[in-house]
Ligand code: SF4
């Protein structure tokens with residue numbers, strides 16, 4: 163339990179579901195009296211709108227926190243002070259518990275939280291071995307031969323089979339994440355209409371797209387010491403925009419296939435390859451940078467964050483981009499078959515583990531930003547609900 167608190171108050175508040183929520187309640191009450199950090203991020207202004215904190219409020223505030231670390235270093239009451247105010251660690255713990263609370267089906271959440279890395283890697287390897295083994299057993303030449311030209315990838319697995327397997331995996335991930343979103347939105351008690359409010363959605367898009375609240379109020383994020391820097395923000399950007407470019411590459415390739423009748427692989431100068439290459443490079447540099455920052459992070463700021471879940475997600479992203487780029491470079495060689503099987507195995511594992519890993523943090527954080535934007539608007543224009 164982070165931040166044991168004075169006189170061991172954590173866990174002693176009967177109306178909270180967990181000790182972490184009780185501790186978050188204690189800290190938010192202290193911070194509401196102090197208010198020194200109100201300019202650092204969106205958490206403190208949202209906190210100041212409340213006099214008491216339900217579990218839903220605390221889950222909302224926890225997901226609004228970007229874990230920049232500024233309030234830990236700026237706080238005169240942080241450990242070893244007897245008040246033991248450690249907002250980032252406590253909110254990180256509440257956030258992690260909220261991922262499990264909202265996960266669908268709930269039973270999978272605990273499994274992944276404890277063994278996320280092992281499950282993701284084992285699943286990727288199992289699917290790779292299954293595809294490679296099945297193809298080698300049917301016709302070894304298909305696996306180890308050189309295939310070039312349109313449709314070369316589909317010698318390994320017919321296009322329709324590939325679409326059916328990965329489409330189902332993707333649909334499962336979207337459905338499970340959708341169930342989580344519904345649970346989160348109900349828990350924080352915000353009306354559904356807020357999700358249709360264009361002003362709040364636009365503000366949240368701008369805040370999420372620029373990671374405005376990962377800058378410690380303007381100075382930068384604190385990581386290994388009290389010197390702020392923008393490295394975490396930069397690597398988050400590379401990872402996120404790299405992911406979006408890869409998604410755009412896949413979508414463009416789908417349009418090429420069904421609308422233009424053009425089959426992959428495409429020449430290096432074609433749009434899906436250019437988008438995928440740019441995205442893949444971002445998804446190599448970004449996750450490596452984030453893993454490095456995580457490794458260097460002040461142990462005090464690492465508290466409350468499950469390393470396994472984080473590392474599993476970053477590793478899956480990294481392996482997806484590395485195998486994709488390797489496939490691009492070596493697609494006209496005899497290793498193409500094995501590389502494609504490995505790439506498909508990693509992508510399958512990434513899809514299936516998405517709803518139970520760190521991927522969901524971006525979605526809940528975006529939703530929390532939508533609510534924060536709406537609350538600010540309500541405060542400025544009280545008559546406009
Ligand atoms: S984190 Fe510390 S300094 Fe900041 S508002 Fe809370 S009590 Fe005050």
Ligand code: SF4
Nearest residue numbers: 203227228230231233
């Ligand atoms: S975003 Fe930064 S300043 Fe705000 S609560 Fe989280 S760690 Fe503290």
